[in-house]
Amino acid sequence: xxxxxxxxxxxxxSVRSARFxxxxxxxxxxAYNLARWLARDNADAQDVVQxxxxxxxxxxxxxxxxxxxxxxxxxxxxxFYTLRxxxxxxxxxxxxxxxxxxLVDGGPSPETLTLLAVDVGTLQLALExxxxxxxxxxxxxxxxxxxYKEIAAITEQKIGTVMSRLARARERLKAELAHHPKxxxxxxx
Amino acid sequence: MTCDDARLLVHAYLDNELDAAxxxxxxxxxxxxxxxxxxxxxxxxLRKALAQPGLYRRAPDALRERxxxxxxxxxxxxxxxxxxxxxxxxxxxxxxxxxxxxxSPAWIxxxxxxxxxxxxxxxxxxxSHIRSLQAQHLMDVVSTDQxxxxxxxxxxxxxxxxVKDLTGEGFPLIGGRLDAIAGRSVxxxxxxxxxxxxxxxxxxxxxSATASSEEQRHGYTVIRWATEGMHYVAVSxxxxxxxxxxxxxxxxxxxxxTARSPP
Ligand SMILES: [Zn+2]
Numbered sequence: 513x514x515x516x517x518x519x520x521x522x523x524x525x526s527v528r529s530a531r532f533x534x535x536x537x538x539x540x541x542x543a544y545n546l547a548r549w550l551a552r553d554n555a556d557a558q559d560v561v562q563x564x565x566x567x568x569x570x571x572x573x574x575x576x577x578x579x580x581x582x583x584x585x586x587x588x589x590x591x592f593y594t595l596r597x598x599x600x601x602x603x604x605x606x607x608x609x610x611x612x613x614x615l616v617d618g619g620p621s622p623e624t625l626t627l628l629a630v631d632v633g634t635l636q637l638a639l640e641x642x643x644x645x646x647x648x649x650x651x652x653x654x655x656x657x658x659x660y661k662e663i664a665a666i667t668e669q670k671i672g673t674v675m676s677r678l679a680r681a682r683e684r685l686k687a688e689l690a691h692h693p694k695x696x697x698x699x700x701x
Numbered sequence: 702m703t704c705d706d707a708r709l710l711v712h713a714y715l716d717n718e719l720d721a722a723x724x725x726x727x728x729x730x731x732x733x734x735x736x737x738x739x740x741x742x743x744x745x746x747l748r749k750a751l752a753q754p755g756l757y758r759r760a761p762d763a764l765r766e767r768x769x770x771x772x773x774x775x776x777x778x779x780x781x782x783x784x785x786x787x788x789x790x791x792x793x794x795x796x797x798x799x800x801x802x803x804x805s806p807a808w809i810x811x812x813x814x815x816x817x818x819x820x821x822x823x824x825x826x827x828x829s830h831i832r833s834l835q836a837q838h839l840m841d842v843v844s845t846d847q848x849x850x851x852x853x854x855x856x857x858x859x860x861x862x863x864v865k866d867l868t869g870e871g872f873p874l875i876g877g878r879l880d881a882i883a884g885r886s887v888x889x890x891x892x893x894x895x896x897x898x899x900x901x902x903x904x905x906x907x908x909s910a911t912a913s914s915e916e917q918r919h920g921y922t923v924i925r926w927a928t929e930g931m932h933y934v935a936v937s938x939x940x941x942x943x944x945x946x947x948x949x950x951x952x953x954x955x956x957x958x959t960a961r962s963p964p
Contacts, residue, residue, distance in 0.1 A: 545759070548758035557758070610914075635751065653716065654752065679709050
C-alpha cells in the first residue's frame, strides 16, 4: 500500500507563513467580492474562494510581484472559470459583439435621469444580468477600484480591451436601468 | 475629438486613465458638446451609484475563520498536539495535500473517517488534478496517439504504463504527464470527456493488491483500483457515472499489452 502521507513536518516555514498571512489573507474580502459577483451565489462563491486560497497557498512561492491582491484576484477568476467548466472565459465574444447594436446611444433620455434614484437592489439585479466579461470589469473597477492596468493583469487582456469592455458594460448598465428600472429578470450567462 | 471618440474616452476620463494631453482635449470637447457633457454627467452618477457599500460582498465569517491565522483548525479532527497549531503553519509545512487536509475540514473530514492508508492518495490525487488544470501544467507530451504517448514515458519512469486511446468510447486520449503521488513518480494520462478533463494516474502495485473504491469530494469523483500489478486512480469533475464508464472502458480495452517493467 502507498506510504502514509499524513506525516507533517514539525518545522513549518514560519517566514513563508507570515508572508502569506501578511500579504494574501488581507485580500480575502476582495477575493470573495469578485467570486460572489462572478458566481452570483453564496455557496458557490465560498467554494471558489476556498479553492483559490488553496491554489494561492500552493503557488505562493511563484508570487514575486508587488501586489498580492492583483495576483490573488487573477487566481480567483481562473478558479471560477475552471470550476464552472461550462463556458471558457473567451467564448462570450460573439454575444458581446451581438450586443454592440444596443450601444448606440445619444445622450440622456428622460429615463436615464432616474439613475439617481436607483436603489441597491435594482442596481444589483442589473449588474447580475450583465454577461460575465462585462460584469467582472465593472466589479474590478467600481467595487475593487482597480486601475485599468490592474484589471488587464487580472483578466489577462490588453488595456484597450479593458477600456472598451468597461465602456460597453456601463452603456449596458445604463440602458438596463433606464429602460427596465423595476423589472426583475434573471437569466444565466 | 469626435463624439465617437469621446463616447469611449469619456470612461477613461472618468477613471482618470487619460494622459494630460488627452484629458485637455476631453475637457475641451465636454465644454463644447452638450450631448457628451450630459453623457459624462450620467456616467458620473452611475459610478457614484455603484460605489454604494451595499454592493460590496464581504467574506462570510465561516470563510474568514477558516483562513484566520490565529485560530486552530475549525474541524472535528482529533486534538493531537500537532493539530493544535495554526492551520496555516501546517498547510505551509505540508504542502498542498496538507493544505487540503487541514483547511477544508468540511469535505476532507470524510477522507479521514474512512480509515485506511489510501485516503491521503485521494486527497493528493484531487490536488494534483486541480493543479493540472492550471494552464501550463496539464501535459508534458501532447498527443492523441497512444503509440507516441507510451514511448514518451520510457526512461522517465521505472515502469511502463498502460496507455490506451478510448476515443471510440467517448474518452479521447489527449496526452501524458509525469506526476507524483504517494511519494513516488507516477504516470498521468489525460483524457477528455466533452469539455472536462480526466486524469488517470498509475504506478506499480504489489501483485496481490486489488483494492478498489469510489469517492466523491468537493465536486470531484475519484475511483481507485488495482489490477495486474498496477495502481490506478482516476480523477475528474465529470459525473460519477461518466467516470465509472471511463474506468470500465479502460479496464475492458485490450489496448497495449501490460508491461510491468521495461525489458
Ligand atoms: Zn460630443
